Amino acid sequence: MSETVAGSETPERRSTVRAKRGLFSRWRRNPLLPEAGAGGAPLTAVIAVMSFLAVLAMAAVLIIHQSAGKWTAELQSEITVQIKGADAAEIAAGASAAIRVLNETEGVEEAILKSEEESAALLEPWLGKGNAQAFLTIPALIDVKVTPALRGDLAPLRERLAVAAPGASLDDHATWHNRLAMAAQSGQALALFVFLLVMGAACAVSMFAARAGLAANREIISVLHLVGATDEFIASEVQRRFFVLGFRGAITGMLTAFAALAGAAYLLERGVGADSFLPQFTIGGWSALWLFTVPLATCLVTAYTARLTVLKTLRSQY
Amino acid sequence: MTAKQQIIRFESAGLAYSEAEETLSDINFTLGEGEFRFLTGPSGAGKTSLLKMIYLAMKPTRGRLFLFGEDTSEAPRDALPMLRRRIGVVFQEFRLLEHLTAFDNVALPMKVAGVNVNQYREDVSELLNWVGLGERMDAKPPTLSGGEQQRVALARALVSKPDLILADEPTGNVDPAMSERIMKLFVELNKLGAAVVVATHDLHLVQSLGKPVLRIADGRVTRSPAAGGGA
The missing domain is CATH 3.40.50.300 (P-loop containing nucleotide triphosphate hydrolases)
Known part of the structure; x- marks a missing residue:
């Protein structure tokens, strides 16, 4: 095949053209499917929204997990002793006896008697400022920090308190702790369910887009088949295309979600203060890595679903 | 022998497009x-x-x-x-991929066969030179004339040195x-x-x-x- 049909090229020119092609083709990889054929910008936008929602759902799982852990750890290490009595003198005597018992008990790290004002302040939300002390005999409250060993068996301490101060009762916060744990678990399960739903939606979107891409590129797919392409080869081309589109969308969604979380954290801190009972919108340490897996999972799900859809569709053809 | x-x-x-009659x-x-x-x-x-x-x-x-x-x-x-x-096929309607260059269209059978670009670059360039399109390797089909597209299609059919060549009104x-x-x-x-x-x-x-x-x-x-x- 040494004859040149057009016959106008010199060997020097040919070698220059070849050298140029060789130079550029090292970096260039022309996709066999056209850029817009596989869904293009609309698919990227939808994946960005999916990724945004998935990151928020995953963030909710992590925030609830962290906050619930912090709350329950505090409740686990604290108990409250309440001393009731007919009058202030009886309550003060009971409180002194109870403090004495607590200080003598192994496993008690700290026992702090709240002042009458502090105890009254706890009732203010319900009774109004100053009303509690005016009309009620306010029980004494002792905040006690205990070791896990003592927290595991409070019955002996309960008995000794009952003997030393008949008006004393011990609250281990078990009911509140259990409710809080259950609420946290429910919240986490709900957030995880939302995350899985979003992933499912990403699968469905990817499936539709892959089918639409195949329909739009019917001629290209047919030519690829006729020159000897296997189904796997075509599916890999589509998968690569969807991975790139998915990755762009997923990263966009993740960055948007990070911005939304940062904004929410800022507003929450400004509105209610850093030591609020409400959860903090900050995720630190290894937990944060989970958020970075979300966009990766989103684009992997997108690409793999597209691959399976394409393989299934092609296998139904000749 | x-x-x-x-x-x-x-x-x-036999081949039938409908149940009524065989083409x-x-x-x-x-x-x-x-x-x-x-x-x-x-x-x-x-x-x-x-x-x-x-x-x-x-x-x-x-x-x-x-x-x-x-x-x-x-x-x-x-x-x-x-x-x-x-099989190398020269289709009547060429069936070139419009988003690919003439070079990539000709190289298509090699790409789908998993051949490394270094192994087919010379062959593809030589074929395109032979059909008189050495200067238009980076041109895409919509910018080529009917005759040029047909020559690209011909080069694509021959690049893999097929055992059977089919040409429809080449x-x-x-x-x-x-x-x-x-x-x-x-x-x-x-x-x-x-x-x-x-x-x-x-x-x-x-x-x-x-x-x-x-x-x-x-x-x-x-x-x-x-x-x-x-x-």
């Missing part, structure tokens, strides 16, 4: 290794349909088609790409000089061992080369001896 391998064998094959009926012919056939017949007779069955774009609705000794009606789907890679869009060169190329490739089937209604071309002819009329394929002069 070694027996020639059968490249194509039709056994009582092609009772096709029985064999094409051996290194053989050349023209496929003629009036427009709409079924030349393209016959070629489509051979390049495995359509399945015979009855009968059998053997390619390279393999029964295609029994072959698993996974075996078809390997058979297709042994000279339809080129000038007489180019037409003659293309036919000479087919004859040369045929001499090198490739089986060739050229569908055309250009009787002058058929007579000038003096190769055996398969004629399609009324949905049936008949054989004619070599016609005319000879090349």
